[in-house]
Amino acid sequence: MRQLLLLTSFLFITTACASTKPPNDKLTQVESTIQQAEQVGAENYAPLEIREARKKLAEARELSAKENYEKAKRTADRAMVDAELAQMKSLSEKAQKAVRQLRESIRVLQEEIQNNLDKTENRS
Amino acid sequence: MKNFQIKAFFIATIIIPLMAGCGGPPQNNPLLMEAERAYSQAESDSLIVMKAPVALKEAEEALEQSQQIWKEKGEKDLVEHYAYIAHQKTKIARETAQLNAAQxxxxxxxxxxxxVLIEARKAEAIAAEQRAEKALTELQEEREEAEKARQKATELADRLSEMEARQSDRGMVLTLSDVLFDFDSATLNSGANKVVNEVSAFLKEFNDRTVQIEGFTDSIGSAAYNKDLSQRRADALKRALIETGIASNRITTIGYGEEFPVATNMNEAGRQQNRRVEIVISNENGVVSQRTE
Structure with missing residues (x-):
């Protein structure tokens, strides 16, 4: 019985600790991930996702200010995945665009070569 | 009535939970179901499995947490929280896979x-070589043509010198003496045949040339008569050439009479020189330059 009491109180204390501490580190991490996403062009490539991340970060800050730390932490976690998605989507779109441009340049190059060959054949 | 209530209670409390228990935990949280559907799609996509295993694993972990809390009838917010994370992580896995594939x-x-660029350079090199070769061939051909032209010119010069033509301001001029005609006559004598044949052969060989036959006399007799005689003599020579097969449009004739003497008319030797027929040979364009004096 005494052991059970100890365990319960321990559990209570740890849970209490988790909720009494503002998730400042988490908020900073989200902030920096959002900035990274912005740097790779999220505003153009993933506008919905980046907006969602910013909105949730603002919510998380508000909750944290109201000392609702547990909810603030969860919201920050969700903001984090939004920001990560925005970043990854931007990088992916940009890379795919680069592929398309490269393929196009190869196509143009091949066309030019063919034209030159045709000209040469016509000349001789 | 009471019996029915008991029955209903029984069904509600025992049967339904049992049924649910048999079918596993009821999966009717829409957000969790959506996350599960997205994850199972991603999991069966070989590109994502191969190119984004870490992100896919993170999605799976979040999904399992969501399912766990759901099974334990935990907080709905928390179920949906992890479902959301799982869903977003699945999307991240998809984008990561596409990014890696694109890279x-x-x-x-x-x-x-x-x-392709190397091929292009090769093709360009081949083309350049072909152009160079073609230019070389053309140069060779030009040289050969020039050589042929030179040879022909030499032949022409040889033939003309054989016919004792002389170079004048108007080109090559062949002067035939009056011995081809009898005195006061415009009829060619038999001695003229050799000259006619020579000129004819020359015109046949150099078929771009034309000739102008000009007749001249000495000053004895009236100018009008002399002019007429010189014209008739020139025409006689033209007819003889036409008979050998030369086209008439390649031969023009003019009778100048006493005009343009080449020597004095005061003595017989000079008059002999003045009585003559000159054949002026055109340039290669078939143009004979006219007398300007």
Whole structure:
């Protein structure tokens, strides 16, 4: 019985600790991930996702200010995945665009070569 | 009535939970179901499995947490929280896979582009070589043509000198003495045949040339008569040439009479020189330059 009491109180204390501490580190991490996403062009490539991340970060800050730390932490976690998605989507779109441009340049190059060959054949 | 209530209670409390228990935990949280559907799609996509295993694993972990809390009838907010994280992580896995695939593709395309450029340079080199060869051939042909032209010119000069033509301001001029005609006559004598044949052979060989036959006399007799005689003599020579097969439009004639003496008319030797027929040979364009004096 005494052991059970100890365990319960321990559990209570740890849970209490988790909720009494503002998730400042988490908020900073989200902030920096959002900035990274912005740097790779999220505003153009993933506008919905980046907006969602910013909105949730603002919510998380508000909750944290109201000392609702547990909810603030969860919201920050969700903001984090939004920001990560925005970043990854931007990088992916940009890379795919680069592929398309490269393929196009190869196509143009091949066309030019063919034209030159045709000209040469016509000349001789 | 009471019996029914008991029955209903029984069904509600025992049967339904039992049924639910048999079918596993009821999966009717829409957000969790959506996350599960997205995850199972991603999991069966070989590209994502291969190119984004870490992100996929993170999605799976979040999904399992969501399912766990759901099974334990935990807080709905928390179920949906992890479902959301799982869903977003699934999307991240998809984007990561596409990014990695695109980067591989960029690498492949870049090496392909290099190959194409190398091919282009090869093709350009071949084309340049062909052009050079063609230019060389053309040069050779030009040289051969020039050589042929030179040879022909030499032949022409040889033939003309054989016929004792002389170079004048108007080109090559062949002077025939009056011995081809009898006195006061415009009829060619038998001695003229050799000259006619020579001129004819020359015109046949150099078929771009034309000739102008000009007749001249000494000053004895009236000018009008002399002019007429010289014209008739020139025409006689033209007829003789036409008979050998030369086209009439290649031969023009003019009778100048006493005009343009080449020597004095005061003595017989000079008059002999003045009685003559000159054949002026055109340039290669068939043009005979006219007398300007």
């Amino acid at each position: 591989d593709e960029v690498e492949r395309a870049e090496s392909e582009r290099k190959e």
